[in-house]
Amino acid sequence: MFEDFNIENLENSKEILEVKIKESKNKIEELLKIENKTYENFVMPYQEVGERLNEFITPIFHIDSVKNSNLTQNVLEECLPIISIYETELSQNDYIYTSLKDIQDKYYTSLNDIQKKVLENEIRDFELSGCHLEKDKKDKLKELNLKLSELSQKFSQNLLDATNSYEMICDDYEDVKELPKSDIELASFEEDGKTKYKFTLQMPSYLAYITYGSNREKREEIYRAYCTRAPENENVINEILKLKDEKVKLLGFDCYAQYSLSRKMAKNEEEVVSFLEELGQKGKQKAKEELEEVAQLAKEDGIDNIKSFDLSYYSEKLKKAKYDLDQEFYRPYLEQNSVLEGFFSFLNEVFKVEFVDITSKTTSWDEKVKIFNLKEDGKITGRIYLDLEARKSKRGGAWMNNWHTHYIDTKNKEHLPTAFIVCNFPPSKDNTPSLLRHDDVVTLFHEMGHALHHLLSKVEEPYVSGISGVAWDVVEFPSQFLEYFAYAKDVLKIFAKHYKTKEVLDDDSIQKLINTRNFQSSLAMIRQIEFALFDFKLHQKLYKDAEEIQDLLDSIRAKFSPIIPPSYNKFQNGFSHIFGGGYAAGYYSYKWAEVLSADAFYMFIDSSNLFNKTLALKYKESILQKGGSSNMDKLFFNFAQREPSVDSLLKIDGIIS
Incomplete structure (x- = not known):
């Protein structure tokens, strides 16, 4: 039913990959020889070829980020060029492109909406990959894609090495x-x-x-x-920006931001910039007031000019003074296993999905990894791997990665989805369990929102099932939506139990946590706006060197940020979301999607019942089960029966009343 995670043969990955790519090419050649191509005999098996190859490739990337070693680095370095060349050649294959176009033209009226969406996405992606270009330009694009994938990996490795050293x-x-x-x-x-x-x-x-x-x-x-980590990334960034600019101009776009938006829900560059600047303008005065409050507290210690490295320290003191909140007090109540057990109980109650621990019955990459099967209506429907604790060989941050996707194949066999959640929570030791901060709990809820979006899919076409085919600027919607429940009193009471006494966290302590949710919410929002505007504007034209890039960042900070970091701060050299991940000209997505998530959560608030099962199941059916099979604006409207409102986000964050 499920493929076990097994990397015993990791050192031979390159050879196995070459065989699998050859098999994929042969299968596609067979499909292209079909005279009367239809959706059933061409598009479906074509998707299956892609899925099978992806299922082999995913663990190679995954193991390098969670169990990094010389071996994993070498394997990835060997495999990256092969993958990049294959994907570029595939994406520029005129015969596949024209076959898809022909099927779309010939059978459009007989296709269902999901099949139309698959074809629409694929044809768009072929065009964005340069399928319409002359051979010399295609070759150039292939070369650029290979270099970019290598540079992205180099950026991440530099950052990891610097972090570990x-x-x-x-x-x-x-x-x-x-x-x-x-x-x-x-x-x-x-x-x-x-x-x-x-x-x-x-x-x-x-x-x-x-x-x-x-x-x-x-x-x-x-x-x-x-x-100041990884200063060598300054040169990597310059090269990435130059190559990306060259790539999109080959494809006929004015800039990378324009290219990026062709796959997103936002309509144009102006819409994104004005959206971010509107939020920035609405939040910056309150952010100044929040900073002044911290600065006043620092003055009591004789610090007249508060610096960036003081902010977390004095903010924590201010939070404690205002709300009498001691984060350490909460951690014994947020023991990792207890949190998981209660979280799963909550998810089962509202979404009717059960988590069954099978850790001892299958394999993974580390002894701390926990593995669960998902069951709905008594039937196993998915599998999730949780790798939650920090260790030296693991990349920083938290993420969800999809491995297998839900779909029905050409032989009418159902394929079940799998996903990984990776976090960096305080590690457990022999005498100390993993005791989480409440922020860690929020992170867990966030990543589980992504995972459920993938694992609860009921779409039968793999390329638009789960998170596949979901526009990047709305992919954060389900994750942010689930975050809000991490502050709900009735949800916290399910799992916030002292790991020694089993005493449930009292109402007053929970209320303090809820009260602090909007502590410095404007400062936090302005920080996100700074990152998002920097990312988006960085990709609206070519910035040629580190000085120009720094000037751009400084100008955005001068306009919105109440505290300016010291000149040695080179935040951009560690901005792995856009230089080592997939968020280039898309970091605004966090705020864009947050409008949807806040509005959806407000529906639960307005219903006066956060355990509103009718509403939760409607959300599950309208959003989670539909994956990328339809545009999110349409799915959201079907769920809410109205357009989303920015005010819901500003209200939840306490920025407006």
């Missing part, structure tokens, strides 16, 4: 005395008969010191290390 040692307990006990335990080690404390740029460790570190000089030391 840094350690900050504190000899004095005074420097760590304000840290939560569990963070002190994780950082402590013995050397020459003395207890010392080690901090790294791994996110749990970095956040612990930047938020609670008593020594201002040490805070700046680790902050500086974090925001």
Whole structure:
């Protein structure tokens, strides 16, 4: 039923990949020889060829990001050129393109809406891949795609290497005395008969010191290390931007932003920029007021000019003063296993999906990985792998990755979906379980929103099932929607239980968490606007060198940001979303999709019941089960029976009343 995750033969991946690509090419050649091509005899088997190859390739990329080693790096470096060349050749194959066009023209009236969507997407993607170009331009595009995939991988590897190479040692307990006990335990080690404390740029460790570190000089030391990582990425960025500009101009676009929007829900560049600037203008005054509140607190310590490396530390103090909130108090109530058990219970109650632990019955890549089958109406419908704890060999951040997709093949066999959720939560030790921050819980809800969007799909065509075919600027909608429930009192009560006493978190403590949700919400929004505008404007024309790029970032900060980072901050060298991932000219998607997610959640608020099963099942059927089979604006309208409103987002964030 499911393919087990098995990388015993990883070192031979290149040879196996070459065989599989040859098989794929042969199968496509067979399909192209069919005289009377139809959707059934050509498009469906063509999709299956793509799915089978993707199912082999995904673990190669996945293992390099979760269990990074010289072997995984070498394997990926060997496989990347082969994959890139194959995908470019495939995407420029005139015969496939004209076959799809012919089927669309000939059978359009007899196709269902989902089949029409598959053809529409594929034909668009062939055109965006240069299928209409002359041979010399196609060859050039192939070369550019290969270089870009290699540079993207190089950017990520540079960042990971830089993250792993840094350690900050504190000899004095005074420097760590304000840290939560569990963070002190994780950082402590013995050397020459003395207890010392080690901090790294791994996110749990970095956040612990930047938020609670008593020594201002040490805070700046680790902050500086974090925001000056991988200076060599400056040259990688210049090269990526140059090649992307060259690529899209070959395809007939004015700039990369224009090219990017051709696959998104947003209609044009002006719409994106005005959307972001409108949010920025509405939030910047309140952000200034939020910063001033922190600055006043810092003045009590004699700091008259608050800096970026002070912000988390004094914000945490202010939050505690305003709401009497001690994050450390909550962590024993948010033990990882308890959170998972309660979270699954909640999902089963509202979406009628059961999670069955099968960790001991199958294989994965690390002993800490947990594996679950999903069941709906007593039938197994999907599988999920959870790799939640930080370790040195794992890339930072959190993400969901799809492996298998739900579809019905040409032999009428149902293929079930699988997905990975990867996070970097505080690791468990022999004597210390993994105790989460509430922010970690929110992250888990977010990534599970992505996973359910993929795993609950009932679409029968693989290229628009699950998250496949979903426009990039709305793909965050289901993940952000689920996040809101991580602040709901009745949801928290299901799993917030002390790991020793089993006592449930009391109402007052939960209310404090809810009250803090909008703490510095305008500062957080302005930060996202800064990232999104920088990304989008960076791709509206060619910025030729690091100085021009820095000037752009500085100009956006000057317009919106209430606090300007120190000049040594080179945030762009670590902006892996756009240089090492798929968010180039698309980072605005987080805010764009948040409008949908906030509006959908408001429907539950308006119903006066966050466990509204009728509404939850309507959401499951209208959004989650439909995957990419229809445009999200249409799916949202079917669910809500109206257009989304920006005001719902601003209300939920407490920016307007």
